[in-house]
Amino acid sequence: MPSVTYISATGSETAVAGFAGDSVMETAVRNGVPGIVAECGGSLSCATCHVFVCADSVFDPMQELEDDMLDGTAIDREPNSRLSCQLTLRDADIRVTTPETQV
Amino acid sequence: MRIGTLIIGACQAGVQLACSLRELGDTEPIVLVGEEPHAPYQRPPLSKAFLKGQATADSLTFRTHEFYAEHRIELVTRERIVSIKRDSTGGVATAESGRRFEFARLALTTGAVPRQIPFDGSELEGVSYLRTATDAALLEQRLQTAQNVVVVGGGFIGLEVAAGARAAGKTVTVLEAAPRLVGRAVSEATSAFYLAAHRRRGTRVVLNAQVTRFLGQHDRVTGVELASGDVIEADVVLIGVGVIARTELAEQLGLAVDNGIVVDASARCSDGLTVAAGDCANLPNPSLTPGGIERLRLESVQNAIEQAKVAAATLLGLPAEYSTVPWFWSDQADLKLQIAGLSGGHDQVVLRGDPESEKFSVLYYRAGWLIAADCVNRPLDFIAVRALLHSGQHLPAAQAGDLSLPLKKLVASALETAPAVPVLLGK
Numbered sequence: 001m002p003s004v005t006y007i008s009a010t011g012s013e014t015a016v017a018g019f020a021g022d023s024v025m026e027t028a029v030r031n032g033v034p035g036i037v038a039e040c041g042g043s044l045s046c047a048t049c050h051v052f053v054c055a056d057s058v059f060d061p062m063q064e065l066e067d068d069m070l071d072g073t074a075i076d077r078e079p080n081s082r083l084s085c086q087l088t089l090r091d092a093d094i095r096v097t098t099p100e101t102q103v
Numbered sequence: 104m105r106i107g108t109l110i111i112g113a114c115q116a117g118v119q120l121a122c123s124l125r126e127l128g129d130t131e132p133i134v135l136v137g138e139e140p141h142a143p144y145q146r147p148p149l150s151k152a153f154l155k156g157q158a159t160a161d162s163l164t165f166r167t168h169e170f171y172a173e174h175r176i177e178l179v180t181r182e183r184i185v186s187i188k189r190d191s192t193g194g195v196a197t198a199e200s201g202r203r204f205e206f207a208r209l210a211l212t213t214g215a216v217p218r219q220i221p222f223d224g225s226e227l228e229g230v231s232y233l234r235t236a237t238d239a240a241l242l243e244q245r246l247q248t249a250q251n252v253v254v255v256g257g258g259f260i261g262l263e264v265a266a267g268a269r270a271a272g273k274t275v276t277v278l279e280a281a282p283r284l285v286g287r288a289v290s291e292a293t294s295a296f297y298l299a300a301h302r303r304r305g306t307r308v309v310l311n312a313q314v315t316r317f318l319g320q321h322d323r324v325t326g327v328e329l330a331s332g333d334v335i336e337a338d339v340v341l342i343g344v345g346v347i348a349r350t351e352l353a354e355q356l357g358l359a360v361d362n363g364i365v366v367d368a369s370a371r372c373s374d375g376l377t378v379a380a381g382d383c384a385n386l387p388n389p390s391l392t393p394g395g396i397e398r399l400r401l402e403s404v405q406n407a408i409e410q411a412k413v414a415a416a417t418l419l420g421l422p423a424e425y426s427t428v429p430w431f432w433s434d435q436a437d438l439k440l441q442i443a444g445l446s447g448g449h450d451q452v453v454l455r456g457d458p459e460s461e462k463f464s465v466l467y468y469r470a471g472w473l474i475a476a477d478c479v480n481r482p483l484d485f486i487a488v489r490a491l492l493h494s495g496q497h498l499p500a501a502q503a504g505d506l507s508l509p510l511k512k513l514v515a516s517a518l519e520t521a522p523a524v525p526v527l528l529g530k
Contacts, residue, residue, distance in 0.1 A: 029165065029166075030164065030165065030166055030167045030170065031166075031167060031169075031170055032122070032166060032170045032173075032174070039404060039405055039408065040147075040404065040432060041145045041147055041148065041163075041404065043147065043148075043151075043432065043434060044439070044482075045432040045434075045439065045441055045482075046430075046432075047482075047486060065439070065482065068482050068483055069482050069483075069486070071483055071486075072482065072483055072485075072486025072487070072490075
């Protein structure tokens with residue numbers, strides 16, 4: 001089971017056990033990790049599950065729609081910005097930082 | 104044991120209410136009771152990913168059992184509350200099984216049920232409704248062996264299911280009683296686009312369709328008969344003609360009910376004690392502008408979440424009022440519709456982009472002010488409009504259709520051209 005570590009904007013860390021195939025967003029929401037809102041439940045409609053992916057964590061490249069939606073996040077995007085509903089867990093441990101706000 | 108807060112309805116709003124109570128520091132026992140066999144789950148995917156076999160009730164659950172345990176939220180499934188009594192100090196709710204729940208505070212997140220249509224033949228095997236994961240599992244199973252699918256009702260649910268069935272190679276017919284699709288939620292321009300788009304994908308759409316009865320053989324549905332005399336062959340019929348708020352318990356309590364449980368901006372019912380949130384509530388328009396509708400029910404995830412947060416605060420005696428820009432989405436085939444704001448009462452429409460390209464937005468104005476937008480495959484327009492409606496800034500209609508200018512830019516430079524009377528009351 002991959003471990004997913006969520007680092008808040010203030011630096012506090014929450015680590016939860018994830019399942020391969022689940023998204024980083026789902027894993028956060030099911031476990032009540034703060035910092036990810038995900039109003040649309042992962043259908044790429046709301047841009048409220050924005051995360052910054054840490055350098056040691058690798059995911060599939062983003063599709064066009066995710067790229068577009070990232071231009072509309074509450075906190076401006078950075079080169080390592082992703083929407084966590086589009087980040088599928090594999091076997092590797094993952095670390096992401098959540099922005100100050102999602103809405 | 105007496106419960107601090109009893110929440111009836113283990114759904115999106117119910118889960119949020121329970122979580123918000125804990126976030127606000129409530130330490131008393133919370134019981135979340137629902138009649139379904141599953142732990143609370145997301146409903147929107149039921150008409151989309153679920154029917155493609157890409158989701159299950161398990162994969163759609165909101166929270167793990169560990170989460171509920173850790174936050175001392177007792178989740179009770181398979182219990183249908185049938186009677187309820189309360190006074191100003193609390194009350195008792197009784198389930199069909201006889202199980203009793205004594206409570207100090209009460210929240211109703213009872214949701215809605217699909218509107219039934221009592222045609223002859225409604226009881227035939229194959230005639231389906233879609234609200235719960237159980238409904239979705241049955242529909243998915245029926246679709247697997249079906250070739251001819253008929254959808255009664257050209258609203259979001261019906262069109263989402265139709266698009267999925269069509270993509271899976273079925274022969275699909277949508278029957279809509281009104282002269283246009285999705286008439287409750289979008290304008291004529293957007294309706295016309297969806298009509299063309301579904302037809303382009305091979306779905307047959309019949310407008311002004313008057314269903315008279317369902318036909319069957321050996322207790323199985325075989326067709327749908329129209330008033331015109333036409334019979335459309337069907338192995339599966341999905342009826343998606345809206346929902347009715349569940350208000351029976353509110354009525355037992357003597358609460359005001361009028362197309363939903365009547366609540367104020369703090370999600371408080373007419374007794375001043377009980378709260379209600381989500382699809383079951385009839386609430387003051389949370390983004391009211393002059394000329395807009397004053398009260399409504401909002402069937403959306405966002406409303407369930409935001410209103411439940413307000414309801415939780417109200418139960419704890421904290422001041423909270425609900426104010427937001429409503430938003431909605433619908434995924435049909437490869438078409439992503441995102442709606443920001445409420446377009447009712449608009450007096451001007453601006454088209455941004457060409458509907459033929461399947462990437463466009465319809466912007467709605469009233470008295471010169473933007474009040475809403477339907478965005479099809481234009482997520483950036485949606486996000487810009489949503490932000491703009493929140494902030495109360497102006498977007499001049501004259502420039503809004505210019506695709507060479509991102510909406511975000513137009514908003515930033517628009518202040519000096521605002522109409523004299525600010526009609527839009529920003530949050």
